[in-house]
Amino acid sequence: MIYNFRLKNSDLVEFNSEHCKITISKNQGAPEELTLARAESRILELLLMEPGAICSREAILEFAWDDRVVSAGSLNQSIFMLRNILGDGKDHEIVITVPRRGYRFNSDQVVGHSEAASAPVAEPLETSTPSAIAPAASPDSRQGIGTAVRCGYLAAAVLAGLSIWRLIAWYEPISELHIAVIQQGELSISAVGKSEHDVNKLKTDVANLNFPTENIKGQVFISRKGSRMNMSCIRTTGRTYNFEFQHQDKQLIDMLKKCVGA
Incomplete structure (x- = not known):
């Protein structure tokens, strides 16, 4: 099954649930193709079957892991991964959490097949041959083509302007994330990074924390970008x-307690 939707920066996405692949057609540059893990692909497929409808956590677990039983933590991690791939890690405006009920896909992002089919596609330039002589276009047709091109440039400029402020945020679609889980009593901390080096550095920072004696419960995902932590x-x-902060100005343990509401 093929599904189409737009990211928050207006890039068009085609999701092939059968092959667990998404193709992101960027406003500028070549399309990007990513392969989703089976669980993330099944979750996205279920949410897109009826955009806007709430899918319970139990229904998602049963659909995404129909071949085995997993914990609720596996669902949390897959939702986290899926949001990062879709550039929805900060605001959660595409995959929306419905407290105490489950998740839903933002139906405003869904694109109909007719709109997806009419989206501009980059085509290779044709080379002319001596025997192929194109007929001269009439003045009226040349004027119509020029107007269409100008309208296209104007539309692209408007879309680019609307997208710039979104790109300033943490969003950067990525095809692979490295994750290491640190368990501290009833607190599960997942260090997330683009490389093993990033993850190991976060693990060291967490391991060096002096955790208080009182229990801190919940599940936390931490990532770092420069000196800022998410x-x-x-x-x-x-x-x-969800929040971000300057690591040098804030104590990590205090931020952990604030995040889980301890």
């Missing part, structure tokens, strides 16, 4: 919390 939490109430 922290996403799933509290024991089922609610999610």
